[in-house]
Amino acid sequence: MALDRSALQFCKVERKGPITIVTLSRPEVYNALHTDAHNELHEVFNDFSSDPEQWVAIVTGAGDKAFCAGNDLKWQAQGGKRGWNTSGFAGLTARFDCDKPIIAAVNGVAMGGGFEIALACDLIIAADNATFALPEPKVGLAALAGGLHRLPRQIGMKRAMGMILTARHVSAKEGHELGFVNEVVPQGEALTAAVRWAETICKCSPMSIRASKQTIQKGMDVSLEQAMKDQRDYPAVKAMAASQDYVEGPKAFSEKRAPNWLGK
DSSP states (O other): OOOOGGGOSSEEEEEETTEEEEEEOOGGGTTOBOHHHHHHHHHHHHHHHHOTTOOEEEEEESSSSEEEOOBOHHHHHTTOOOOOOTTOGGGTTTOTTOOSOEEEEEOSEEETHHHHHHHHSSEEEEETTOEEEOOGGGGTOOOTTTHHHHHHHHHOHHHHHHHHTTTOOEEHHHHHHHTSOSEEEOTTOHHHHHHHHHHHHTTSOHHHHHHHHHHHHHHTTSOHHHHHHHGGGSHHHHHHHTSHHHHHHHHHHHTTSOOOOOOO
């Protein structure tokens, strides 16, 4: 059953060719998320993952003040139901089976769960007013939606500990220096830059991109030797080798023309 985008309450979904743009839309609470929003985003990213016509996703926040302020603590304090679906915070942090690229366009604060969403994405493009933190210890919580695991893996143990144990805020510039931000752009330009990255990705075969992402993800869990032994058995690698794109790429190169990628 296709996703009814007109019925969405807590986010907006736009399609730009093979690119899906998901905008978290609770600006009155800095795009903080509650259970209903998590469940809605679970369905949104299920739809993206299963749609063969959609190759890359971008997630951003409504307005220019916040990407996502994390968990809606006011909702929680008022007795609102807690938790999220099997795919995790925002339908992303526990989504380990998506081999399509997802880009975070961070346009303001990315706090707690908001930072964990960004860390769960494959690329982070940040406006120069973006701020990142895992401040959960300041309110008696811990970043258990992946932040405590992803940050050390992405920037190293000591750097991650320096952020996590102090709960300090990190600017977009420092995030780039630490290595978790791919590009810093002027305020208001994060989404435009993310679309540019997505369009560049879409010039490559989506079958090759999925095979590459899945190989990286699975290979990180085992030794280099084991990863290289196993890689041709990964589902996305097998799909790439059996695809029409696998034939089209070399053919287009030999004919000195742009390839017509089909994604199948």
